[in-house]
Amino acid sequence: MKPAAFDYFAPKSIDEALALLAEHGYDAKPLAGGQSLVPTMNFRLAQPAVLVDLNGIDELFFIREKGDGLRIGAMTRQRTVERSPLVQHRAPLIHETMPHIAHPQIRNRGTFGGSLAHADPASELPVLAVTLSARMRVLSSRGERWVNAKDFYIDLFATDLQPDELLVEIDIPAPPARTGWAFDEVSRRRGDYAMAGAAATVTLDDDGAIAAARLVYLSVGDFPTEAFQAEAALIGEQPTPAALRAAAEIAAAQDITPGSDIHASAAYRRHLARVLAERVLARAVERAKER
Amino acid sequence: MDYPITLTVNSTAYSRSVEPRLLLSDFLRHDLELTGTHVGCEHGVCGACTVLLDGAPVRSCLVFAIQANGRQVMTVEGLASGPKPEQMHPLQTGFWEAHGLQCGYCTPGILMSIVPFLEENPDPSEAEIREALSGNLCRCTGYQKIVEAVQVGARLMREESK
Numbered sequence: 001m002k003p004a005a006f007d008y009f010a011p012k013s014i015d016e017a018l019a020l021l022a023e024h025g026y027d028a029k030p031l032a033g034g035q036s037l038v039p040t041m042n043f044r045l046a047q048p049a050v051l052v053d054l055n056g057i058d059e060l061f062f063i064r065e066k067g068d069g070l071r072i073g074a075m076t077r078q079r080t081v082e083r084s085p086l087v088q089h090r091a092p093l094i095h096e097t098m099p100h101i102a103h104p105q106i107r108n109r110g111t112f113g114g115s116l117a118h119a120d121p122a123s124e125l126p127v128l129a130v131t132l133s134a135r136m137r138v139l140s141s142r143g144e145r146w147v148n149a150k151d152f153y154i155d156l157f158a159t160d161l162q163p164d165e166l167l168v169e170i171d172i173p174a175p176p177a178r179t180g181w182a183f184d185e186v187s188r189r190r191g192d193y194a195m196a197g198a199a200a201t202v203t204l205d206d207d208g209a210i211a212a213a214r215l216v217y218l219s220v221g222d223f224p225t226e227a228f229q230a231e232a233a234l235i236g237e238q239p240t241p242a243a244l245r246a247a248a249e250i251a252a253a254q255d256i257t258p259g260s261d262i263h264a265s266a267a268y269r270r271h272l273a274r275v276l277a278e279r280v281l282a283r284a285v286e287r288a289k290e291r
Numbered sequence: 292m293d294y295p296i297t298l299t300v301n302s303t304a305y306s307r308s309v310e311p312r313l314l315l316s317d318f319l320r321h322d323l324e325l326t327g328t329h330v331g332c333e334h335g336v337c338g339a340c341t342v343l344l345d346g347a348p349v350r351s352c353l354v355f356a357i358q359a360n361g362r363q364v365m366t367v368e369g370l371a372s373g374p375k376p377e378q379m380h381p382l383q384t385g386f387w388e389a390h391g392l393q394c395g396y397c398t399p400g401i402l403m404s405i406v407p408f409l410e411e412n413p414d415p416s417e418a419e420i421r422e423a424l425s426g427n428l429c430r431c432t433g434y435q436k437i438v439e440a441v442q443v444g445a446r447l448m449r450e451e452s453k
Contacts, residue, residue, distance in 0.1 A: 008311035038353040039334035103426030108347040190425040
């Protein structure tokens with residue numbers, strides 16, 4: 001259980017990193033926090049010929065205000081995001097979710113962008129990105145492009161990133177007024193990968209009815225799974241317990257096709273999906289009322 | 292192909308030549324013969340390999356030694372001020388007094404996770420201690436005595452800081 005040999009580069013700038021990725025293409029893997037990549041290398045499930053270590057690129061580590069929203073550098077440590085007052089105030093859904101990600105020792109090295117780019121179906125940050133309508137800033141030696149989070153996740157462990165591209169920054173827009181949020185997940189032990197998890201945002205109009213809703217799951221599919229029919233059922237409704245329960249039932253029955261594995265059966269995931277949806281929608285509604 | 296690195300481990304500077312794929316855990320154990328850091332799973336789950344990297348607890352099995360170039364590392368060997376029992380770190384004393392270990396395999400990783408935790412949370416509740424321990428697996432103790440050991444260690448640290 002030791003990694004195969006590789007060539008190693010430690011660029012000090014984004015441009016240097018992009019040049020290396022352009023040169024080596026499919027042979028190269030960027031190394032961010034390493035909390036997902038290095039285990040796969042230790043098992044030799046991954047054997048990149050070249051590692052481009054991003055940890056020395058200071059310009060990728062930041063949390064900045066952008067209008068009423070945020071810009072987070074891709075290499076920002078998860079622990080930094082967890083402790084950031086700026087994130088707490090401008091993206092409270094992220095603040096609530098961070099302690100659910102693995103353990104502090106993992107979050108001390110793991111990065112915000114690394115988790116987003118790795119696209120583990122059981123990970124929390126991709127679900128938050130979709131829920132919050134985040135936008136990913138992607139650079140290569142060929143130029144710059146922005147990708148909406150919902151277009152970024154295309155398959156199991158697969159994002160829209162090309163081999164010569166780097167995720168460098170994530171834009172988190174400010175939520176509309178009267179928007180509440182919530183996250184919850186169920187795992188066997190604290191810090192384990194969750195068997196199912198859900199993030200929700202709910203926006204209320206002046207009459208207290210639901211003007212907008214987002215409900216996105218982790219671990220019920222190959223990538224973040226948005227419960228579109230449940231969301232549609234909520235629009236225009238007063239956020240009564242019955243309405244939220246009905247939406248949760250739609251989400252679990254119609255919006256997801258969970259799989260079975262050694263951690264949980266499909267039926268149990270469906271059950272969790274219904275329970276979690278009701279829970280996060282209710283909490284999001286409470287918080288929307290306070291705003 | 293070997294790369295030169297220089298790093299500080301337990302306040303001593305070391306210069307060595309390493310293959311990029313050499314894990315920090317193996318570097319500490321084999322190149323520096325600091326075998327207090329243990330290897331349990333090599334995929335970041337068990338916590339036995341936990342060390343401090345620039346003061347923060349991390350899985351040394353998930354860091355390449357080459358990435359520690361220019362950095363400060365502290366291992367369990369860096370906790371005590373000397374070899375005598377009274378020179379142990381107060382948290383180590385807590386583990387001794389409360390019998391917080393059996394085989395001891397998980398213990399260094401727990402000490403390196405809990406020392407920074409207690410420095411930030413000098414008077415934690417039992418729930419907070421259990422939460423802080425959740426990234427370290429122990430097969431022997433059932434965690435009960437580990438929790439007690441942390442409570443004793445925390446009290447000793449509070450007394451020492453007065």
